[in-house]
Amino acid sequence: MLSLNNISKRYRNFALTGISFDVHDGDYFILLGESGAGKSMVLETIAGLVTPDSGIIQLDGKDISNEKIQNRRIGLVFQDHAIFPHMTVRENIHFALHDSDQPCSERMALVESISGRLNIFEQLDRRPLTLSGGELQRVALARTLIQKPRILLLDEPLNSLDTRLKSELRVLLRQIHREGQTILHVTHDYEEAISLGTQVAVINNGEIIQKGPPGEVFHSPKSEFVARFVGIRNFFPATLFRKNGFVIANIGNNLYFRVVTNEPETEGFVLIRGEDILLSSGPIESSATNNFEGRVLEIVPSINGMEITLDIGTPLHALITPESIASLHIEEGIRLWVHVKATAIRFIPS
Amino acid sequence: MKRFSYINLVFIFLGGLILLFIIAPLLGMVLKTSPQTLFETARETEVRDSIWLTIWTSMAGTLIFSLAAIPLSYLLARKTFPMKRLVTGIIDLPVVIPHSAAGIALLGFVSRDSTLGQMGSMVGLNFIGHPAGIVIAMAFVSIPYLINTARDGFAGVPERLEKAAFTLGASPSRVFFTISLPLAWRNIVSGLILMFARGMSEFGAVIIIAYHPMITPVLIYERFGAFGLKYARPVSVLFIIISLALFITFRWLGKKRIIN
Numbered sequence: 001m002l003s004l005n006n007i008s009k010r011y012r013n014f015a016l017t018g019i020s021f022d023v024h025d026g027d028y029f030i031l032l033g034e035s036g037a038g039k040s041m042v043l044e045t046i047a048g049l050v051t052p053d054s055g056i057i058q059l060d061g062k063d064i065s066n067e068k069i070q071n072r073r074i075g076l077v078f079q080d081h082a083i084f085p086h087m088t089v090r091e092n093i094h095f096a097l098h099d100s101d102q103p104c105s106e107r108m109a110l111v112e113s114i115s116g117r118l119n120i121f122e123q124l125d126r127r128p129l130t131l132s133g134g135e136l137q138r139v140a141l142a143r144t145l146i147q148k149p150r151i152l153l154l155d156e157p158l159n160s161l162d163t164r165l166k167s168e169l170r171v172l173l174r175q176i177h178r179e180g181q182t183i184l185h186v187t188h189d190y191e192e193a194i195s196l197g198t199q200v201a202v203i204n205n206g207e208i209i210q211k212g213p214p215g216e217v218f219h220s221p222k223s224e225f226v227a228r229f230v231g232i233r234n235f236f237p238a239t240l241f242r243k244n245g246f247v248i249a250n251i252g253n254n255l256y257f258r259v260v261t262n263e264p265e266t267e268g269f270v271l272i273r274g275e276d277i278l279l280s281s282g283p284i285e286s287s288a289t290n291n292f293e294g295r296v297l298e299i300v301p302s303i304n305g306m307e308i309t310l311d312i313g314t315p316l317h318a319l320i321t322p323e324s325i326a327s328l329h330i331e332e333g334i335r336l337w338v339h340v341k342a343t344a345i346r347f348i349p350s
Numbered sequence: 351m352k353r354f355s356y357i358n359l360v361f362i363f364l365g366g367l368i369l370l371f372i373i374a375p376l377l378g379m380v381l382k383t384s385p386q387t388l389f390e391t392a393r394e395t396e397v398r399d400s401i402w403l404t405i406w407t408s409m410a411g412t413l414i415f416s417l418a419a420i421p422l423s424y425l426l427a428r429k430t431f432p433m434k435r436l437v438t439g440i441i442d443l444p445v446v447i448p449h450s451a452a453g454i455a456l457l458g459f460v461s462r463d464s465t466l467g468q469m470g471s472m473v474g475l476n477f478i479g480h481p482a483g484i485v486i487a488m489a490f491v492s493i494p495y496l497i498n499t500a501r502d503g504f505a506g507v508p509e510r511l512e513k514a515a516f517t518l519g520a521s522p523s524r525v526f527f528t529i530s531l532p533l534a535w536r537n538i539v540s541g542l543i544l545m546f547a548r549g550m551s552e553f554g555a556v557i558i559i560a561y562h563p564m565i566t567p568v569l570i571y572e573r574f575g576a577f578g579l580k581y582a583r584p585v586s587v588l589f590i591i592i593s594l595a596l597f598i599t600f601r602w603l604g605k606k607r608i609i610n
Binding site for chain 2: 044047048049069070074075076078080082084085086095096098099143144147
């Protein structure tokens with residue numbers, strides 16, 4: 001198990017502050033954050049390339065905070081692969097075995113075995129300059145995995161790849177994980193986190209702001225940052241109170257939502273998914289108990305349909321199909337009705 | 351169609367003047383020297399010995415001092431330390447001071463009374479009037495060219511490649527010899543060639559340390575002083591031809607090695 005306890009590091013105008021998390025054996029741990037959040041610095045600290053100002057890094061109970069990089073048994077795959085350009089693929093992979101006690105023939109057999117596993121056997125005698133991004137990524141993985149690291153650190157491994165290669169590499173990473181490799185993977189893409197991670201930690205501005213299983217983090221974001229980061233646009237600070245047997249969330253601006261929750265009267269956040277919002281051109285009879293009239297501010301295409309931003313006293317983002325846009329004749333400036341079921345609204349106490 | 355620009359025309363004209371300024375004196379000197387005179391000069395033992403002495407002393411200075419200069423270049427490229435700017439300035443000193451003044455300074459440093467001179471005397475080596483003194487004088491004035499070029503080479507090696515090598519279990523010395531040095535090699539070769547070429551052409555510092563044995567620049571000076579332009583010119587032409595041939599050969603060899 002890898003444990004980070006209260007790691008802090010200041011570098012120029014940026015600081016990692018009190019970074020703590022555990023990566024258990026067999027975890028596929030995702031560290032999720034925007035560019036500049038400090039993700040790569042965390043990886044480099046674990047690998048020993050950056051010395052923390054304070055805090056302890058433990059691997060299998062042993063303090064490795066001051067251990068030499070080459071003795072840490074931690075493999076790091078860099079974002080831009082960092083393949084040695086003056087060596088062939090074979091020499092690159094073999095580089096990691098140079099100091100091993102094995103005879104040369106065994107080492108060469110290992111290089112060929114791992115290159116076959118990662119589907120780069122044909123490229124063994126080629127120079128890195130002649131390889132594609134996907135092939136370079138596989139070489140970087142092979143070179144790191146051949147050392148049999150206790151923890152495999154991946155710095156944005158899918159970042160520079162096209163959609164097809166991303167999908168192929170995801171399959172490969174899942175396979176490597178299934179074979180028992182513990183992985184710590186940093187990314188800015190929450191879909192990567194959903195598709196690969198067994199544990200997630202969200203980092204912002206050098207601090208871990210939430211961690212847990214992906215389902216828990218993405219369904220119950222504990223801050224506006226996490227909510228927005230995972231694509232939830234409707235996230236409002238709210239005050240919960242009860243009136244006439246109903247549970248009401250006041251989000252300010254004289255806006256009240258009926259919600260269904262067992263939480264006591266408290267401060268927290270209201271979270272509404274865009275796809276749970278129903279739009280109509282006028283008032284309708286429905287099971288929705290939250291009905292507002294609003295003006296269309298913006299219509300923007302998104303991966304999952306069309307995102308409509310309405311002003312109901314505060315901007316609210318609804319996700320609908322292009323067909324609905326056509327049938328309701330929606331355009332910027334018109335007025336629409338917004339309907340949200342109380343059961344579709346999540347209240348998260350702060 | 352390309353647009354006509356007066357400023358480009360002015361720049362081309364000014365650039366042409368500079369090229370002419372460099373080529374004209376050299377070409378004039380070559381054209382005034384007949385192949386027969388050149389051949390006869392090349393047969394003179396004094397000239398041949400002098401050219402050979404110039405080549406090997408400059409080569410020795412370059413190779414010996416590069417053993418310490420290349421690691422220093424690496425430190426300057428990779429590490430931050432107190433007074434780094436001062437160190438960088440000190441390295442450039444030999445370029446900016448008059449070379450005759452450098453010769454005087456070196457004379458005090460290697461004379462029999464100095465520590466280095468006394469150490470040399472213990473093993474029967476007197477730097478004054480000796481090829482060892484020439485090596486030191488040449489290296490003194492030309493070493494900034496190697497250090498600065500190699501430093502730029504090391505600075506151009508992406509640091510993440512060295513970091514990657516560390517995470518793959520390599521020791522610092524292995525990282526230096528297998529990653530940093532090969533990737534900075536193009537600049538290092540350029541620096542070695544520059545240092546060698548600059549050492550070969552040195553006159554001011556060498557003449558003060560060692561008038562004899564005579565390196566070619568000193569021989570040219572002596573022939574000019576004693577016999578005039580007519581006798582100095584063929585040696586100069588011969589020296590230029592050999593220097594250029596060596597320069598081109600080393601460049602070609604360096605390039606070939608880098609490609610391989």
